Amino acid sequence: MMMTVSTMLPLGTQAPDFDLPDVTTGKRLSLRSFSGSQALVVMFICRHCPYVQNVRGELARLAKDYSGRGAGFVGISSNDPSEYPEDAPDQLKAFAGENGFPFPLLFDESQETAKVYTASCTPDFFLFDAQRRLVYRGQLDDSRPGNGRPVTGADLRAALDAALAGRPVAADQKPSAGCNIKWKPGREPDYFK
Numbered sequence: 001m002m003m004t005v006s007t008m009l010p011l012g013t014q015a016p017d018f019d020l021p022d023v024t025t026g027k028r029l030s031l032r033s034f035s036g037s038q039a040l041v042v043m044f045i046c047r048h049c050p051y052v053q054n055v056r057g058e059l060a061r062l063a064k065d066y067s068g069r070g071a072g073f074v075g076i077s078s079n080d081p082s083e084y085p086e087d088a089p090d091q092l093k094a095f096a097g098e099n100g101f102p103f104p105l106l107f108d109e110s111q112e113t114a115k116v117y118t119a120s121c122t123p124d125f126f127l128f129d130a131q132r133r134l135v136y137r138g139q140l141d142d143s144r145p146g147n148g149r150p151v152t153g154a155d156l157r158a159a160l161d162a163a164l165a166g167r168p169v170a171a172d173q174k175p176s177a178g179c180n181i182k183w184k185p186g187r188e189p190d191y192f193k
Contacts, residue, residue: 003051003144004121004180007191008137011171015040015132016116020076020106023093029074029104031132037072039163040132041156044114044124044181045105046077047095048086051178052122054145056099058153059123062140063103066160073103078114079122079182087182114181115189121178127159127169135163138173 017031034040043059045052063073075096081088089107096105108114117126127136136159143149155174162169183189 002180003177005175005177006124006138007118007120008173008175009118009126009134011134011137013134015042015126015128015134016113018076018106018108018113018116020108020113021089022104023077023089023107024096024105029106034072034074038070038130039066039135039160040072040074040128041066041160042117042126042128043073043075044078044117044119044122045075046079046084046087046122046179046182047091048079048084049122049179050145054143055123055140055151055153056095058140058151060100060102062153062156062160063101065157066164067102069164071160071164075101075103075105076108076113076119077105077122078108078111078119080111080184082184084182111181111184111187118189118191119181120191121176121180123178124176125156127156127163129163135159135169136173137176139176142174144177 079087
């Protein structure tokens with residue numbers, strides 16, 4: 001399995017807007033849908049990727065642990081389902097249900113949302129503060145499929161703790177790693193080439 005790392009969007013970047021359907025409800029959600037959150041975690045995930053499979057339980061735990069503390073969570077899948085049918089909306093809906101995700105999972109059919117976030121891999125994590133400025137981007141923790149390290153969510157949890165307490169998030173951030181986003185033919189962004 002080939003590993004791709006995140007692009008590390010510059011800290012301080014304003015959260016790009018989106019308007020995407022939730023695979024479980026069909027309701028369209030945008031950045032404004034999370035306006036009551038003191039912090040927002042945007043996760044680019046999918047069903048088929050072994051890196052996401054490795055952390056899926058922690059994604060559910062993380063959202064459950066922090067949503068009561070003022071953090072919002074949203075998952076976005078941008079993969080081309082014509083080539084990866086496990087990442088089609090009906091399969092994503094089943095994936096969300098099987099894992100008890102307490103956050104909406106949106107489908108980015110045009111792949112434009114992935115592009116404006118410069119998402120490059122699954123999973124890819126972006127944490128925005130109350131003003132929706134990027135304060136963390138990178139890995140969940142040091143675990144990877146087969147490396148024997150426990151899935152703890154330590155890096156993202158530390159960033160969330162700081163952001164929710166109004167403290168600066170440590171600038172030493174490691175990129176996320178996973179499968180590359182499965183771009184439609186001719187849609188691969190320049191930053192990914």
